[in-house]
Amino acid sequence: MDVSRRGFLKLSGLSIAALASGLGFDPTIAEAKGFVLKLEGSKKIPSICHFCSGGCGMLLYVKEGKLIHLEGDPDHPTNEGALCPKAASLLSVAYSPNRVTKPRRRAPGSDHWEEISWEDALNRVAQKTKEVREATWKANDEIINAKTGQRDLLSVNRAEGIAFLGSAEVDNEESYLISKFCRIIGTPYNEHQARI
Template sequence: MARITPLNWPAVRQLTSGDLFGRGPAVKSQVSEDLTARTVTADSMAHSVCPYCAVGCGQRVYTKDNKVIQIEGNPDSPHSRGRLCPKGAASEQLVNSPGRITEMLYRAPRSTKWEKLDLDTAMEMIADRFIEARRNHWREKDDQGRTLRHTLGIASLGGATIDNEENYLAKKLFTAAGAIQMENQARI
């Protein structure tokens, strides 16, 4: 580290360099000159969408060694133009939080503890329960003989953190399954 002398003070550099308002090189230190942005050292950058609300602000996700190192606003996004709210700007913490649960957890009925499941087992359990609820609550006709072909045993309550395409596919899935109770935060 260089030795600090009065000649290195920003005020002195301001007067001797002609940068009287202190908006140029006179106020830069050697430490700040030596810094490099995390985005420069990243291995790759991917375009993404902020996961928090229905606005869908564009994000640039920078990774290094298969780990997210920086998330920032995407200036090419037509509606957010590179800006993120405080939650969106802090979404890197969501990804890298040491408290983030990264495995399937299941608590059996009346159990007091969680157990770990692999993804295939969890998906099979969900599919089995979905099909059973549909089968047990299927209504082909009403009391007056009119065709219904629906179930009240399945409902969908979606959030606005998924985009329009995912909402469209969810709606098609539940409609095809015969569900008539579908609601989404984005519709309200």
């Protein structure tokens, strides 16, 4: 069959017009059916996004122990079903081959990371915390008395080389424990990531 360029365009236009006129094919129905089949047999779990302090609601669909879909929760008062790009990408983050699942250490001067055990990681963190606390401990602070103009020593007892940064995923009980921990080790620098 020999079709000219003009004939091809006419034929294409007629075909599109015939399909659009309603020959019984509606792609939106097919999409909806595919979406329902994808979620069939999954468990819907309400959750909250952890990227910032907004606390946006999400609905997670889990099938056979694996997250297969997530979407914004339309009944949540914060986001009313909408998700920002970070929250929408959580599905790809959960199963990314680049996701770090074990502790790693890069030795001083090294150009690569090496996996270490959890016990070794916790011991290293504890040892480093102790070293920094001892090196940056400040028992007294010198102040000038506003009334007399004299220099006085004020007992402060703080570790100025340690700070703690909280997370949007931390609940009230965990925040309380973190605050107590900061007081125990003597750091006054306890901050939250949403304020930074």
